[in-house]
Amino acid sequence: MIITAGSVGLKLSTRANLLVVSQVLLALGALSSPAATVSAPIVNLGYAQYQGSVDTATNITSFLGIRYAAPARIGDLRWAAPQPPSAVSGVQQATTQPDECNQAPGGNSLTNPFESTSVRKRAISQSEDCLFLNVYTPGSEVVATPGGGLPVAVFIHGGGYIQGAASDFNGADLIVDSNHGVISVLIQYRLGLFGFLPGEAVKEGGALNAGLLDQNYALQWVQTHISSFGGDPTKVTIWGESAGAGSVLQHIVAHGGNTQPPLFKNAMTSSTFLPSQYNYNDRIPEMLYSEVVNGTNCTSSSDTLSCLRAADVNTLETLNYNINANGFFGSYVFVPVVDGTFILERPTVTIREGRLNGNYLLSMTNSHEGNNFVDQSMTLDVADYVKALFPNFGPAQVAGAVTMYQNYGSNVNQADLVMGESIFVCPTYYLLTEFGERAWKGEFAIPPGLHGDDVQYYFISYGGGPPYNNSQFITAFSNSFMAMVMFETPDDRYTPGDITPSWASWRDDLTEMKFNETFAGAPDVHTLKTDSALLERCAYWLNVSAYTSQ
Numbered sequence: 001m002i003i004t005a006g007s008v009g010l011k012l013s014t015r016a017n018l019l020v021v022s023q024v025l026l027a028l029g030a031l032s033s034p035a036a037t038v039s040a041p042i043v044n045l046g047y048a049q050y051q052g053s054v055d056t057a058t059n060i061t062s063f064l065g066i067r068y069a070a071p072a073r074i075g076d077l078r079w080a081a082p083q084p085p086s087a088v089s090g091v092q093q094a095t096t097q098p099d100e101c102n103q104a105p106g107g108n109s110l111t112n113p114f115e116s117t118s119v120r121k122r123a124i125s126q127s128e129d130c131l132f133l134n135v136y137t138p139g140s141e142v143v144a145t146p147g148g149g150l151p152v153a154v155f156i157h158g159g160g161y162i163q164g165a166a167s168d169f170n171g172a173d174l175i176v177d178s179n180h181g182v183i184s185v186l187i188q189y190r191l192g193l194f195g196f197l198p199g200e201a202v203k204e205g206g207a208l209n210a211g212l213l214d215q216n217y218a219l220q221w222v223q224t225h226i227s228s229f230g231g232d233p234t235k236v237t238i239w240g241e242s243a244g245a246g247s248v249l250q251h252i253v254a255h256g257g258n259t260q261p262p263l264f265k266n267a268m269t270s271s272t273f274l275p276s277q278y279n280y281n282d283r284i285p286e287m288l289y290s291e292v293v294n295g296t297n298c299t300s301s302s303d304t305l306s307c308l309r310a311a312d313v314n315t316l317e318t319l320n321y322n323i324n325a326n327g328f329f330g331s332y333v334f335v336p337v338v339d340g341t342f343i344l345e346r347p348t349v350t351i352r353e354g355r356l357n358g359n360y361l362l363s364m365t366n367s368h369e370g371n372n373f374v375d376q377s378m379t380l381d382v383a384d385y386v387k388a389l390f391p392n393f394g395p396a397q398v399a400g401a402v403t404m405y406q407n408y409g410s411n412v413n414q415a416d417l418v419m420g421e422s423i424f425v426c427p428t429y430y431l432l433t434e435f436g437e438r439a440w441k442g443e444f445a446i447p448p449g450l451h452g453d454d455v456q457y458y459f460i461s462y463g464g465g466p467p468y469n470n471s472q473f474i475t476a477f478s479n480s481f482m483a484m485v486m487f488e489t490p491d492d493r494y495t496p497g498d499i500t501p502s503w504a505s506w507r508d509d510l511t512e513m514k515f516n517e518t519f520a521g522a523p524d525v526h527t528l529k530t531d532s533a534l535l536e537r538c539a540y541w542l543n544v545s546a547y548t549s550q
Contacts, residue, residue: 063398065098098132099163107327136171138180158242189214199289257355299478330373367449370420
């Protein structure tokens with residue numbers, strides 16, 4: 001891959017050169033051994049010592065595969081809350097990517113953006129023993145900072161709660177984005193059937209939302225240990241994309257918005273994912289639990305959960321795959337539920353009451369969030385699509401939704417908007433409304449502006465790098481997130497030449513920052529007002545949230 005200044009029509013800055021170096025290094029990673037280790041640092045976490053590796057080209061140290069919780073398959077830990085890892089002696093080499101959690105496909109979706117992620121092409125094994133995280137620090141030395149340190153960005157991967165891994169992304173990219181001003185942490189959590197099995201039996205004998213509890217446990221780990229890496233536990237920002245952003249929303253409303261002690265200060269969401277979140281023992285979650293029980297021949301057991309815990313992992317993984325693949329097109333079956341303990345009520349209820357964890361919020365949406373999750377050859381009429389998406393809707397709710405979108409093009413175009421707005425865009429505005437003057441809103445619109453298209457502009461080595469490889473745009477977009485991490489506002493120009501205009505909080509006058517390019521290919525970053533018609537549609541979705549179970 002050869003990139004020249006002429007290819008972007010600009011003189012590449014030092015930072016842009018770092019972006020290119022990072023991309024090239026990742027491309028070479030499959031062909032060569034890691035960069036030479038210089039004074040590879042060792043961090044003592046009490047229960048284990050981990051030795052990282054230094055990338056001399058970028059001057060970034062990585063610690064890969066740090067165990068933050070005990071293996072989730074030992075004893076009765078399957079569908080149980082995470083437990084502390086056992087102590088191990090000697091120095092553990094933190095130089096290879098950890099096994100990813102067991103994966104599953106989206107609902108019969110050939111255009112699912114997570115189906116073709118690069119991790120699928122790499123030799124990363126799947127396992128129930130997957131509760132690991134990766135830490136990246138600037139520089140070649142790690143200095144413990146009990147009295148302060150660098151801000152910390154904790155990234156939660158997306159994938160519909162059924163796919164994804166820490167190894168999908170290079171946390172060093174965020175350090176480059178920040179001009180070596182942050183520490184980044186990428187976490188893994190149980191997925192699919194293993195992380196989000198619902199039902200009364202799980203409530204009584206295990207832990208619901210195990211995947212969310214894993215994330216919460218990883219955030220507790222950060223509070224306890226990040227100072228050993230030079231980070232400041234009082235300056236933690238949690239961030240995620242898609243289901244990762246949905247996870248951020250879950251942590252914002254966790255414990256009724258009053259998690260104590262606090263686990264993060266700031267929150268960032270990229271394409272907030274809020275599908276139907278039923279009570280754990282509602283009709284649909286119990287049907288799902290029964291399907292898993294039936295598939296493991298546990299129906300005759302007096303203790304079905306114990307029977308499931310004894311089931312062979314391959315049997316469970318086959319079920320995990322098939323149940324998800326058979327879901328409604330573009331949907332995800334195993335997702336968070338209202339468990340009454342960690343998530344006390346439907347998220348929109350907690351949000352509307354303004355009971356929220358976190359001080360500041362930056363939210364980004366993409367211009368066409370729904371398209372990837374709608375069959376673009378769909379023959380359903382919009383009413384049937386809405387009913388399939390929200391099975392608890394009655395005739396009045398269906399008619400209300402159909403009326404809102406009837407003038408927005410073909411049935412496919414309308415379905416794209418229904419999916420994109422009800423599940424991704426509007427939940428973002430619910431959060432923005434309640435954070436008020438402590439929140440900022442942006443939109444990623446580089447064509448085609450589909451869900452997931454933004455990721456390559458902050459994780460610049462992901463998927464081969466940004467298709468629109470313009471250093472001014474990349475700086476403006478990625479710096480907005482890292483400014484939030486470092487300065488608690490995206491309205492800080494810490495990189496000379498940042499073209500982003502002044503960015504007011506969203507509540508001030510409904511101002512958003514749009515990140516786009518012109519027809520001539522020049523970067524176009526400008527402010528605009530939120531569409532009032534969109535906010536009216538969001539108000540409708542919020543009013544029927546008891547029926548959408550959001």
